[in-house]
Amino acid sequence: MGVIKEYRTVSEVVGPLMIVEDIQGVQYNELVDIQLHNGETRRGQVLEVHEDKAMVQLFEGSSGINLEKAKVRFAGHPLELPVSEDMVGRIFNGMGKPIDGGPELIPEKYLDIDGQAINPVSRDYPDEFIQTGISAIDHLNTLVRGQKLPVFSGSGLPHNELAAQIARQATVLNSDENFAVVFAAMGITFEEAEFFMEDLRKTGAIERSVLFINLANDPAIERIATPRIALTAAEYLAYEKDMHVLVIMTDMTNYCEALREVSAARREVPGRRGYPGYLYTNLSTLYERAGRLVGKKGSVTQIPILTMPEDDITHPIPDLTGYITEGQIILSHDLYNSGYRPPINVLPSLSRLKDKGAGEGKTRGDHAATMNQLFAAYAQGKKVEELAVVLGDSALSEVDKLYVTFTKAFEKEYIDQGFYTNRSIEETLDLGWKLLSILPRTELKRIKDEMLDLYLPKLSSE
Known part of the structure; x- marks a missing residue:
């Protein structure tokens, strides 16, 4: 703990900054207490020291500070x-x-x-x-x-x-x-x-x-x-x-x-x-x-x-x-x-x-694969939606129409969960599989066959 030094040498106040002159041994970042003439105390911090002048950053504003009557104390330590x-x-x-x-x-x-x-x-x-x-x-x-x-x-x-x-x-x-x-x-x-x-x-x-x-x-x-x-x-x-x-x-x-x-x-x-x-x-x-x-x-x-x-x-x-x-x-x-x-x-x-943070022992073994597949499917679905705006729905293939269905379901069921719904990671992963099942298995190219064999039958049996 440093020695507390007190000065009455405030020369200027500009916005949230105050200049104190004729100072000695003051350091950058040092905590400052400013006692006003009415007894109020405000705090600040040393922003800069140049020769015998210190620039102090005021935390509680500069209104009401009387340059002649204000007492400035340097605490000898930073804000704690x-x-x-x-x-x-x-x-x-x-x-x-x-x-x-x-x-x-x-x-x-x-x-x-x-x-x-x-x-x-x-x-x-x-x-x-x-x-x-x-x-x-x-x-x-x-x-x-x-x-x-x-x-x-x-x-x-x-x-x-x-x-x-x-x-x-x-x-x-x-x-x-x-x-x-x-x-x-x-x-x-x-x-x-x-x-x-x-x-x-x-x-x-x-x-x-x-x-x-x-x-x-x-x-x-x-x-x-x-x-x-x-x-x-x-x-x-x-x-x-x-x-x-x-x-x-x-x-x-x-x-x-x-x-x-x-x-x-x-x-x-x-x-x-x-x-x-x-x-x-x-x-x-x-x-x-x-x-x-x-x-x-x-x-x-x-x-x-x-x-x-x-x-x-x-x-x-x-x-x-x-x-x-x-x-x-x-x-x-x-x-x-x-x-x-x-x-x-x-x-x-x-x-x-x-x-x-994904995978067996952290979340679930199918986390990474379904994450990549959902990204890919949603990106493709958004492209198809843009295509439909230009060419019309009649230009879409049957698979394209499934992507549009997936995209709407993804936004409505997956993204739009509300601010007061707390989903566990298991619930989220299961929802991801439910949405992916909208698409043909041949489109799920980012998920290994053994994982598809494990999770897709569960959905069809439910």
């Missing part, structure tokens, strides 16, 4: 989160303070919210299946422990409902190990916050969850700290309490907008679309905190959710997120407008680790 196993089941604001009316936490320790760099050699390979209860994810874009799998959404799409569904339903199969969900909400409305809290309370999922909520009317600068605070709590539960933790972060677009706001206030040279040139590096400091460590029983799995501005997947936020993470789940306006919930577009969606 008090952690305890009692965090599970609690709701906190974006800075980690309880807002659920419960008692103050008695911290077991304090942890730097920026975490520790993970040596790549100490990482363990992610290969254990996590069941979300959502067929389009569990079967076709399998999530495994330690993975980072983002959801790319668009304006008006129900990504909040999908996030709540995953938080309620996610579980580790055939395991008595502890499982927890850490939920970080950034820049959401009061109504959205109420939805998440009420949904998790009503279903009992709050008992295994830790919520960090940064509202839209909270200072934007707080959004930069919120995901780091949530990940610090997740790492503590995973690596010190041997829990398997799923971290859901929404909306990463709001986080990036806050970064852009601070960058503009610092008068930095902007990069693509006005975002700072270090956006990729900054996002990687969040996403790379997912994983499993050799010698540790716990794991941190991430599902970051972002809304693509103007539904543009080449926008810097989804573009850079895609480079860092291991796939993407894409939500579709077309499916949403057709009434399908959740509107997951499985064809452009991808989990780069899906084959690692």
Whole structure:
């Protein structure tokens, strides 16, 4: 613990930034307390130190700060989160303070919210299946422990409902190990916050969850700290309490907008679309905190959710997120407008680790084969639908018509499961076989004959 230093040398306040002069021994990232003339205390963090000047990032806004009367104290350590196993089941604001009316936490320790760099050699390979209860994810874009799998959404799409569904339903199969969900909400409305809290309370999922909520009317600068605070709590539960933790972060677009706001206030040279040139590096400091460590029983799995501005997947936020993470789940306006919930577009969606969590001993032996066949059949069905629009139904062969039937059934029965249907992986796989049986056996070219012999007779006898 460093020596606390106090100054009354604030020279300038610009937006969420404050300049303090004549400082000594102040370090980058150091925690700052600002006492106002009315006794109110606000917090900040050192962004930059140059000679005898420090640039401080204010977490709670700059309104009401009197340059002459404000007292600035440098704490001598970075922003830390008090952690305890009692965090599970609690709701906190974006800075980690309880807002659920419960008692103050008695911290077991304090942890730097920026975490520790993970040596790549100490990482363990992610290969254990996590069941979300959502067929389009569990079967076709399998999530495994330690993975980072983002959801790319668009304006008006129900990504909040999908996030709540995953938080309620996610579980580790055939395991008595502890499982927890850490939920970080950034820049959401009061109504959205109420939805998440009420949904998790009503279903009992709050008992295994830790919520960090940064509202839209909270200072934007707080959004930069919120995901780091949530990940610090997740790492503590995973690596010190041997829990398997799923971290859901929404909306990463709001986080990036806050970064852009601070960058503009610092008068930095902007990069693509006005975002700072270090956006990729900054996002990687969040996403790379997912994983499993050799010698540790716990794991941190991430599902970051972002809304693509103007539904543009080449926008810097989804573009850079895609480079860092291991796939993407894409939500579709077309499916949403057709009434399908959740509107997951499985064809452009991808989990780069899906084959690692599928198979005998993890899910079921027919998982990988049926996954590939469903992808192929659905892709062919969509092509046939486009062909029918141009040439008419009369131009379709009998097999083509079966593909159209399959595609409609796939979207209606498989994708459109609703936000409150929790399917086991066995139910999902059986449903996949039921849909594939619509097609002639000769079209199921991606499944071995012995597997077809095993599963197709079961369907015909039912």
